[in-house]
Amino acid sequence: MLELRHLRTLIALRDAGSLVEAAERVHLTQSALSHQIKDLEERLDNPLFVRKTRPVEFTRAGQRLLTLAEQVLPLVRMAERDLARLAGNEQGRLHMAIECHSCFQWLMPTVDHFRDHWPEVEIDIPGGHHFDPLPALAREQLDLVITADPQPLPGIHYEPLFRYEGLLAVARQHRLAGKPFVTPEALAEETLITYPVEHSRLDVFTQFLDPAGVRPKELRTAELTIMMMQLVASGRGVCALPNWALTEYLERDYVKAVALGEKGVWSTLFAAIREETRQAPWMEDFLRTARETSFAVLEGIKPA
Amino acid sequence: MLELRHLRTLIALRDAGSLVEAAERVHLTQSALSHQIKDLEERLDNPLFVRKTRPVEFTRAGQRLLTLAEQVLPLVRMAERDLARLAGNEQGRLHMAIECHSCFQWLMPTVDHFRDHWPEVEIDIPGGHHFDPLPALAREQLDLVITADPQPLPGIHYEPLFRYEGLLAVARQHRLAGKPFVTPEALAEETLITYPVEHSRLDVFTQFLDPAGVRPKELRTAELTIMMMQLVASGRGVCALPNWALTEYLERDYVKAVALGEKGVWSTLFAAIREETRQAPWMEDFLRTARETSFAVLEGIKPA
DNA sequence: CGACAACATGAGAAATACTCATTTAAAGAC
DNA sequence: GTCTTTAAATGAGTATTTCTCATGTTGTCG
Known part of the structure; x- marks a missing residue:
């Protein structure tokens, strides 16, 4: 039976261009994806993509499934967001600092997208603070810091971005x-x-x-x-x-x-956040969209 | 992670009104559904339906997921149909006889629906034949017979409907x-x-x-x-x-x-078909929609 | 109250989805 | 052409997930 898992895999495969990279993106092995897709192809009695090309080329059947995925996955994500809201975790603040001078390029689309979907969460990049951002994160003056060199601090979690x-x-x-x-x-x-x-x-x-x-x-x-x-x-x-x-x-x-x-x-770029905010649905969503937009906008980066 | 399985379960639950019956419809045990939904509720941190009512009543979260299911599942089905076509099994004939005098009531919507989705398959209910339908099925004059008393015949498969x-x-x-x-x-x-x-x-x-x-x-x-x-x-x-x-x-x-x-x-109503046509995607689809429409149109019937 | 029906729960079985280790195949380098 | 590198396939074994079975709990109705 077709499952969302398959659709997610195919999208990753299309975006990545090869099984190896797609596997990294969905945090599975190349082998897992190979098996998964093979199963699917057998059940559908139809190959889904041509392996011998770079990037991989999808057959008509593969394209049909990609179309389905593009229709379905956004709907699913919207529903998940609504559910997260219903769960009651709707209030939040997301003030962030960026230690990385060239990050605005991909961060801005992320912030815009986020603002649309979580209007209740106050998102901001306060400028002109001269304090060290990571301690400021610990003492709750900030909620997220983009940094490439994580320093172990109690209560701070470093979420790898790419x-x-x-x-x-x-x-x-x-x-x-x-x-x-x-x-x-x-x-x-x-x-x-x-x-x-x-x-x-x-x-x-x-x-x-x-x-x-x-x-x-x-x-x-x-x-x-x-x-x-x-x-x-x-x-x-x-x-x-x-x-x-x-x-x-x-x-x-x-x-x-x-x-x-x-x-x-x-190097790895991290989002530093406090442990407490790690589970918040809007935080998970922010990190997810951050990763997504960075992969879409930037070239030559790899999953962490 | 949310999967299509969950959406299918919720739809079945809504249509059936109770876990027990929904389980029958998706061919699982009541226990399986209970576990499945419990898992889902825990991950979403939100109950999905109120159990103490008959029929069950969905919470806002449950309703949101039902909405998603209604958006998504038809798309998935359409894609599956397209894929089946791509697999090459597109030609077919579906001439049927109905041994059951009052079956037209639910069969007609099924036939209409089917005609829309499988234009390449010739569907018909030839009237006024005086021969015995089951032997006619065996000798390929018919392709499907709706009957309530299955007789063992070589090469004939009886698919229970309800x-x-x-x-x-x-x-x-x-x-x-x-x-x-x-x-x-x-x-x-x-x-x-x-x-x-x-x-x-x-x-x-x-x-x-x-x-x-x-x-x-x-x-x-x-x-x-x-x-x-x-x-x-x-x-x-x-x-x-x-x-x-x-x-x-x-x-x-x-x-x-x-x-x-x-x-x-x-009693159980059966669709009698030849073994060879059993795997054909359009046949599977016809039986599925037949079951679906009958459950939607008829009251007081149960899954086989 | 007792019987019944619907759902929940825990433990173990079955199915499945994954990983690891290797092999095969193709593309580039020399 | 051979050697190297990279991607994908494959097989076996493991882990996880998802069921079933058996039983317990709760609410409903006569």
Whole structure:
């Protein structure tokens, strides 16, 4: 018998393009999905997708089921939201801080969507606070903090959102452009541009340069991504940024990107929340939509 | 996680009015449904229906899920139909005979519905054949026969549709009216009106009178239910009919009904089909909708 | 009150959905 | 062409879920 599980799988498969990645998204193994879909295909007596292509291509039967999924799953989600409200957990506050300078890109659609669906929850990103966000979260001045470096604090839970790769942006004609990856040592000859924050909060240092004991030749800071890009493009330095923050500049061929080290430097972005708010239906919904929109909007990220 | 299974259960529960009957409809035990719904309620943190009422009464949460089910399940069914078509089993013929004089009432809506959804399948109820329907089914002159007395024939499968009770219709002022049930012996004093068919095909004889060795004082036949009702109402005899064939006359208080024996006489109505056509998706769909419409249209019947 | 009907509950059985370890197949690299 | 890498399939075993069975509880009606 067809179940919602199958529809969810197919949607994940379409969005991911391969079984392996789809499996990550729904938090199952590749094998599980392979079996699941095989069962389904046998019962329907019809293949659902062509495996030999990248991304996978759906047969007519597969497309029909995807159509069904698109009709049905939103209805189901709306119903679940209504039920959560009926359960009585409707009041709430969601004030958040963002430690990640380029996160607004995907956070804004999430916030908009959320505001529509949970009008009773007061959602806000209060600007211009100068205190440390994580302690502020603990003392209930904030309700959610987007951060890439979780620090163990009592009562604080870190909910992984997605993993992303730190890439090194270099000028198009730069000597490192086109290399498959860059070694820490190579950066000893470069000017590194960063956001004006402590080095302990930057992955280039903590995960790449510090372990190798290397320091860049020179350091300079910039507030905004676009300024960094201008500096990089004009050959005044290099900078490390999340892959998704770079895609638009890469597409316009404004700069080039190289991986940091052979394996790349991968970090996880977290939503820090208080344990008490973790079960709240609107919080679960916010995290879910946050993940969904980030996967929809950003390229090159992976499930945590 | 919410699944279609839950929605199907809730619909069955609403249609049936009690867990016990709903369980019969979805072919599970009462216990299974009880557990299933309990799980759901716990996860939603909300009761779904009030158990102490008959029929059960749904809470707001339950109603919300029912709404969802009504939106979603038809979509799912349409998709399944499309998939069955894609699987290639689209051609078919469905000529049927009806051995049961009062079946048109529920069969017609079924046929109409089916014609809409399977335009490629030729559906018909050829009239005026004088041959025995079951052998005609075996030799492929027919594809489906509605009958209440299955006879073992090679290659013929009897698919139970529903169970119904045979009731004795008597005039309002008749001496038996108002009794909880009637004994076979009591019929020895009555004129029994039947359809003009062999007695071996009438449950009153096979299940009630013959076992007790009783014969009615007199016998007469009538072609149509309405004629029988007129004879009964005017005190010219009594007649045994399925409970659902009587409801409209009972509601208008045209005649009264009494059960046949303490336990009542229950029969099962079958759809006789050839084994080969049993798996055909349109056949499965026809049987499903036949069951559905009969439960929707007829009162007092039970799942087989 | 006692009998009956509907639902709940706990324990164990059956079905199913998953994981792990391997194999097969295809696509790229050299 | 062979070697490597990546994706998907497969089989066996495990875990989980979902049933059934047997029994207990509660409410209803004569």
